[in-house]
Structure formats: structure tokens, C-alpha cells
Amino acid sequence: MTALRFDTYDWSGGREAMLRFGADAGPIVIGALPLFEEANRTRQFLVTILRALAVIGISSVVPDLPGIGESIVVTGEARLRDQRTAYTDLAQQLGRNIYGLSIRSGALFDTDAALAGRWQLSPQTGEDLLRELDRARVASRSARASEPDYAGNTLSREMLADLRDATPYAGTGPLRGVRLESDPRDADVKYAAAPLWRRSEPDNDISLAQILAGDISHWIASCER
Numbered sequence: 571m572t573a574l575r576f577d578t579y580d581w582s583g584g585r586e587a588m589l590r591f592g593a594d595a596g597p598i599v600i601g602a603l604p605l606f607e608e609a610n611r612t613r614q615f616l617v618t619i620l621r622a623l624a625v626i627g628i629s630s631v632v633p634d635l636p637g638i639g640e641s642i643v644v645t646g647e648a649r650l651r652d653q654r655t656a657y658t659d660l661a662q663q664l665g666r667n668i669y670g671l672s673i674r675s676g677a678l679f680d681t682d683a684a685l686a687g688r689w690q691l692s693p694q695t696g697e698d699l700l701r702e703l704d705r706a707r708v709a710s711r712s713a714r715a716s717e718p719d720y721a722g723n724t725l726s727r728e729m730l731a732d733l734r735d736a737t738p739y740a741g742t743g744p745l746r747g748v749r750l751e752s753d754p755r756d757a758d759v760k761y762a763a764a765p766l767w768r769r770s771e772p773d774n775d776i777s778l779a780q781i782l783a784g785d786i787s788h789w790i791a792s793c794e795r
Contacts, residue, residue, distance in 0.1 A: 588631050592620075592629025596627055603632070633657070645723055673692065689746045689786055700733050
């Protein structure tokens, strides 16, 4: 099994933790989990993808962004703009040949970073994310309109405003959009699988992770020709 290392990185607002996979040589992938509960449901899946990439010589990191994971910033004080700043600072520190790999709302973090390319799995806008959080809030039947609780997450008005206008990167750099066959939206390629982020508990799909790792490695190779 590929070695997993714990590390930290500095950004303009402080220091955060991150995981490292691989030998830090060649291209490096920054893995971005989706926000909130979907991060828990897809973390093992992302780690499986990154371990598969490390076996074929592509190293990676998974950072805790401000207000996410083990960050010292509490969720109620998190801002998307700070998360984007931390991501951008990390990408700059890692150097050249840095690629973004994002799942769902994780595609909202890399918009300002100077990356060699972006690979997005089922990218989601901030507006779509808020719509899903609102549905979960209503379904709980416990939240009042005045309460800032969204599916167990306390979000500031500033964070909500950030998300309402947030969209994934859609610039001119190399960009590959991947979706599942059940998703009617456009994509460069679609794969047959069940969306892990819809499940009630964290889960994994090793077969899909291996397929996506192959997709990512071939895409990175095409970007570097």
C-alpha cells in the first residue's frame, strides 16, 4: 500500500494540515473534497484514487482548508474566499506541474490558483450546493428560518453569500469534466456508477476509483505533451 504522510502548509491566514501520497516527484495533484457532509461520504473514495495514482508515479496532497477537516478555524467562521486563498497559496508553494482534482463542490476552491490543469468529478455550483442544504434543512423539520444551521453545519451570512455566487473554474486552461451516467449535464466523459455523495453513510467504490485514476493519469499525460 502506498505510504501516507502527514504534513502541514502555510497560507496567508495561518497553518493547516494536509495528507501526502507518493514521492513528491513529477506532477502533483491537489485533491479537493466537497464541502460539508459530502466530504465524509467521499473521503475514502478520494484516498483510493490518490493511492492508485501514487502507484503509477503521480503524487498528491489533500489539504485541510480553513474551516474544513481538522482546521483550527471553526465552520461557523469559514469563508469561501479564505478557502480559495489557502488553496492558491498551497499550489504556489508546491511549485510547477500542479493539477487540481476536485469532487463536487470541491471544484469551487481552485478558481484562483495557477494550475497546469483541472480535473472535476461532477462539479457543483455554490447555488446548487445551497439548494441541497436547504432541502436537507427542511427535511430535518427542526430548523427555523432564523437559525443558521444547515444540515448540522453552522454557516455565517458571509459564507452563504460567498456560495450563492460561486461557480467552478471555467477558464481557458486544461479542464476535464467527468460525470456519472445518471447525470444529464454535459461532460467530457461519463461513467456508470452510483454517486457515493448520495449515500447515507461514508462508502467507497474501488472499481470506479481505479477507472478514474486511469482517466486522470492519461489526461495529465496529454496535458504535459
